[in-house]
């Protein structure tokens with residue numbers, strides 16, 4: 793995406809700074825299960841997942857404008873009425889957008905590993921935010937977590953379990969790969985090279 797110019801229209805800005813929670817039936821023009829993706833990057837998963845699941849309503853957050861606008865543009869070009877991309881910091885904006893128990897699935901794929909200790913506060917799975925994400929899911933709702941970094945995977949599962957998510961495979965156990973799942977942009981690279989991907993699929997009890 794390096795050479796693509798920044799598209800002028802901000803993605804999903806009409807959903808930022810609202811006084812009340814949005815009515816998602818109105819936003820999408822249809823009812824249906826609501827899914828959240830945090831950090832969609834170049835959008836490989838968001839676009840393909842929305843295409844494969846036309847009845848699901850997918851909200852994808854990305855704080856890098858270039859990516860967010862490009863994914864929104866590609867979604868529109870593909871006629872995906874069930875995908876909404878929002879450019880912004882998910883940690884700040886998600887609490888203004890979803891009511892508790894309203895989400896069916898949360899996707900977090902290949903989050904930045906933030907190697908430096910000083911940067912680790914930028915990680916998505918901070919204890920408070922992880923507990924908060926649990927409240928947004930409906931009972932039985934899923935957390936889909938994927939990474940190429942084993943240590944990030946292990947810490948991620950621990951953080952999710954500590955927040956109250958249930959791991960049906962047993963504590964700390966990764967989920968096997970699922971050919972039905974749409975791969976993310978990064979994941980495609982690892983699948984092509986044979987590099988390992990660590991997955992977790994936890995549920996809200």
Ligand SMILES: C[S@@+](CC[C@H](N)C(=O)[O-])C[C@H]1O[C@@H](n2cnc3c(N)ncnc32)[C@H](O)[C@@H]1O
Nearest residue numbers: 831832833854855881882901902904976977978
């Ligand atoms: C390593 S990339 C992975 C992108 C994509 N999920 C994939 O698998 O191809 C992580 C993405 O998360 C985005 N990101 C990180 N923190 C974010 C936040 N707080 N809000 C929105 N996006 C965020 C980054 O800009 C980056 O595009």
